[in-house]
Amino acid sequence: MAIPADRIYSLEGRGLKLTTAEDFAPYLLELRDFENLEEVRLNGNTIGAEAAKALAEVLKTKPTLKVATLHDIFTSRLKDEVKESVIAICEALGSLPELVEVNLSDNAFGPLGAEAMAPFLSKQTNLQVLKLNNNGLGIQGGTTIAQALIACQAACEEQGKTPALHTLVCGRNRLENGSAPEFAKAFAALGSLREVRMPQNGIRPEGISQLVEGLANNKLRVLDLQDNTFTHVGSQALARSLAQWEALELLNIGDCLLGAEGGRMVIEALKDRKTLKTINLQYNEIENDGAIALSESLRALTVLESLELNGNRFDAEGDAVELIKAVLSENDLDEILGSLSDMEELTDDEEEESESESEAEAEAEEPTSAVKADEQLADLVDEMKKQLSI
Numbered sequence: 001m002a003i004p005a006d007r008i009y010s011l012e013g014r015g016l017k018l019t020t021a022e023d024f025a026p027y028l029l030e031l032r033d034f035e036n037l038e039e040v041r042l043n044g045n046t047i048g049a050e051a052a053k054a055l056a057e058v059l060k061t062k063p064t065l066k067v068a069t070l071h072d073i074f075t076s077r078l079k080d081e082v083k084e085s086v087i088a089i090c091e092a093l094g095s096l097p098e099l100v101e102v103n104l105s106d107n108a109f110g111p112l113g114a115e116a117m118a119p120f121l122s123k124q125t126n127l128q129v130l131k132l133n134n135n136g137l138g139i140q141g142g143t144t145i146a147q148a149l150i151a152c153q154a155a156c157e158e159q160g161k162t163p164a165l166h167t168l169v170c171g172r173n174r175l176e177n178g179s180a181p182e183f184a185k186a187f188a189a190l191g192s193l194r195e196v197r198m199p200q201n202g203i204r205p206e207g208i209s210q211l212v213e214g215l216a217n218n219k220l221r222v223l224d225l226q227d228n229t230f231t232h233v234g235s236q237a238l239a240r241s242l243a244q245w246e247a248l249e250l251l252n253i254g255d256c257l258l259g260a261e262g263g264r265m266v267i268e269a270l271k272d273r274k275t276l277k278t279i280n281l282q283y284n285e286i287e288n289d290g291a292i293a294l295s296e297s298l299r300a301l302t303v304l305e306s307l308e309l310n311g312n313r314f315d316a317e318g319d320a321v322e323l324i325k326a327v328l329s330e331n332d333l334d335e336i337l338g339s340l341s342d343m344e345e346l347t348d349d350e351e352e353e354s355e356s357e358s359e360a361e362a363e364a365e366e367p368t369s370a371v372k373a374d375e376q377l378a379d380l381v382d383e384m385k386k387q388l389s390i
Contacts, residue, residue, distance in 0.1 A: 001067060001101060001129070003039040012069075013044035021054035028058050039067035043103075046075045052085035056092035065096050071105040071131070083112045090120035100126060105133035105169070114141035122151035128164050133197075134172040142179030145170070149186040163192040171199040171224070180207030184214030193218040199226035199252070208234030208256075216241040224252040226280065235262025239269040248273050254282035254308060263312075264290040271297035276304055283311035285344070291320035298327045308338040316340035 009031050018024045024047075031040070040059070047055065059065065070089065074082045086109060093099055107113065114137055121130070137145065149165070156163045175183070180203060187193060196215060203211070208230050215223070223245075230238065235258045242248070251273075258266060263286035270276065279301075281294075291314045298304070307328075314320050321340065328334060 003067060007036050007038040007064075008041060009034045009037055009039070010041040011045055012041040016045040018045060018051040019048035020050050023048075024051040024054050028054055031055075032058050032061065034062075037062045037065055038098075039069060040065060041069040042073055043069055043071045043106075045073055046077060047073045047085060048077060049081045049084040049088070053088045056088040059089070059092040060095050063096060064098055065093075066098050067101040067103075068093055068099065069103050070107075071103050071133075072107065074107045074109065079110065079112055082107070082109045083116045086113050086116035090117055094120045094124060097126070099124070100164070101129035101131075102127065103129075103131040105131050105135065108134075108136045110136040111138055111141035111144065113137075114144040118144050118148040121145065121148035123155055125152060125156045125159060125161055126164050127152075129167040130165060131167075131169040132173070133169050137170075137173040137175065137179075139174070139176050139178030142170070142173060142175040143182045146179060146182035146186045150182070150189055153186070153189040163190045165190055166192055167195040168193060169195075169197045171197055171201065173201055175201040175203060175207075177204050177207035180210045184210040187211065187214035187218060188216075191217050194220060194247075195222040196220065197222070197224040199224050199228070201228055203228040205229060205231045205233035209237035212238045212241040216244045218245075219247055220245040221247050222250040223248065224250070225256060226252045227255045230256045230258050230262055232259055232262045232265075235259070235266050239265040242266070242269040242273060245273065247275055249275055250278040251276065252278070252280040254280040254284070255311075256284055258284040258286060260285060260287040260290060260313070263287070264293050267294045267297055270294075271300050274300050274302070276301050278306045279304065280306075280308040281312070282308045282338075283344075286312040286314065287346075288314040288318065288320050290314075291318075292323060295320065295323035295327050298324065298331070302331045302333075304328075304331075304333055305336055306338070307336050310339050311342050311344055313344045313346055316343045 011027060016027075018027075031037070040062075074085065077085070086104075093102065104113075104117070109116070113135060121127070132145065135141070152165070153163050175198065187196075193215065198211070203225075208225065208228060211225075212234070230253065234256075238253070251270075253266070258281075263281070263284050267281075267286070267290050270279070286309075291309070291312070325334075325337065328337060
């Protein structure tokens with residue numbers, strides 16, 4: 001949200017140590033006298049419990065406040081002190097009718113902080129953007145936040161309102177699989193989400209499946225699940241949900257271990273997401289057949305602005321990449337493919353295993369779907385080369 005500069009009060013990055021109300025007094029006087037306040041930026045300072053309570057009293061007098069930028073404000077503070085501060089600040093924010101965005105990222109308050117926030121989140125039906133990145137929530141804290149979002153949706157329903165929350169940032173929180181069921185319930189209940197960023201959370205295939213299925217009925221534009229673990233199970237669930245996100249613009253699933261088969265399932269589902277502008281598929285063990293399938297899906301993605309494929313298992317100078325580049329060129333997108341400087345090669349054992357599997361399939365009485373797919377891909381490569389004059 002773009003706020004005019006003359007409606008922002010900022011102490012951003014000042015490195016102030018504000019422990020007592022007296023420490024904060026000169027700045028709170030400025031804040032109290034600030035008219036038509038729409039955003040307050042206090043990030044990059046450290047605020048104690050007494051100072052937070054004094055801040056809360058001033059915030060209550062600012063009914064025009066829309067955005068509270070409060071990340072990285074509790075450095076060196078004890079957990080109990082932080083909990084006390086979060087309670088005071090959230091109680092004040094909860095009284096502000098225009099508030100639509102809260103950023104409490106980079107505050108290591110863990111499950112105690114989540115518990116302190118829960119009453120505020122469960123009632124804040126006008127909140128549109130919630131940023132809780134790198135808070136050390138863990139499974140317990142993540143579950144608490146998700147349950148608060150479920151309660152907020154119920155409050156919206158009681159008031160006859162559509163949920164307002166459209167952006168959730170909750171990365172680097174060690175959410176793991178344990179919090180996924182509650183987040184999935186929250187996502188499904190809200191149905192209002194357009195941007196979800198949950199990278200680096202140690203979420204494994206079952207949890208990923210639950211999350212993307214919960215998100216299926218939301219009109220997503222941005223999905224960032226980088227550095228979690230999909231494998232076949234999570235990839236299959238994502239491929240199904242992709243069919244629902246007709247306005248998707250950004251998909252970041254880099255370093256998610258899709259695997260050869262999982263990668264191909266996701267890639268084949270991308271062809272119907274013509275609104276995509278950014279795709280990150282780096283370091284996913286995608287192999288040559290997946291890369292060839294991508295060259296076909298890319299035909300429909302004419303507004304793409306960035307494509308990252310580095311660290312996968314196909315030759316950077318092979319036929320598949322040649323096809324990808326040719327399709328991008330055909331769409332006037334020659335410059336969007338990122339570096340392929342760190343492509344992974346199959347080990348000797350993996351190559352032998354792949355060859356053994358191919359031989360076993362060839363000896364089977366009925367061709368398997370994998371064999372048929374390989375045959376279709378070979379035909380596709382030949383056909384595309386003819387069409388693109390390669």
